[in-house]
Amino acid sequence: MPELPEVETIVRELRPALVGHTLLHPRLHATDVLRGVSAARLLATLRANRIVEVSRRAKHVVMQFASGHRMIIQPRMTGVLIVYARRRLPEERRYVVLEASLGHGRTFVFQDVRRLGTVWLLDEAGWRSYTARFGPEPLADDFDFARFEACLRGTRQATKKVLMDQRRLAGVGNIYANEALFRARVDPSRPTDRLDRAARRRLYRAVLDVLVEAVEHRGTTVRDYRTGTGERGEHQEALDVYGRGGEPCARCGTRLATTHVIDGRATTFCFRCQGEP
DNA sequence: ACGAGGTCCTGCGAGC
């Protein structure tokens, strides 16, 4: 389930393969993923354009074209973006949403088993309003503690829900919210207005550390996620709590608990360690 | 402003 570290990994691997190239013979195999653009207009724009940059915003891949258009791909749950440098195996040809040749036997593919992912085509004005919907990027150089505190202010919602609210903070999803809260020893259900300064500090540090480590491990592969070259990430080996309900806490040995009461999503935490204000 | 719940979508594992 691509969150910030997974999309960052995809982008870093796609960038050298895509920048300076044009997507040749683009083919779209599903139109229900399109948002605000017709298949004809998307394909015509791709054919006429060279890719000048590939970047990430929140959990989305952003391909910028010479014309100023941007194609945004949101992988959501099961989307993968891969540049294949070889012939694809039959199972690698399944669930293809968008594919295009890059020449020299290379193929760019967006595949999505569940087709919850979306594809947007935006002009400059569209991009400005699109990117304005999201909160700050936690790995940006200027994302300091004061900015993080601003993300938490003005709400009484559970801290975990606030961390995952893309309008407040970009890129954190269920896996990294669970991990950061555990590392910071913060109760996921505690309202953000009841976190003291020390807890906010620990959480700031934990969010950044967890994201940086996950990027270094090229993301977390639980099931579907693959890097931009089709490989599995390695951060699943380093998870403390996500997917480990019932196992002993790495810090104190207490059995980790899993609940669905926060925002309906699986929340795994340690009753004993994560009770500090 | 808030929470609850629905929607999209398919694979997979549990349970009978």
Add this chain to the structure above:
DNA sequence: TGCTCGCAGGACCTCG
């Protein structure tokens, strides 16, 4: 063995 059911969950929506 084969079936049904619920869950995985990000982003959006409506309703009360």
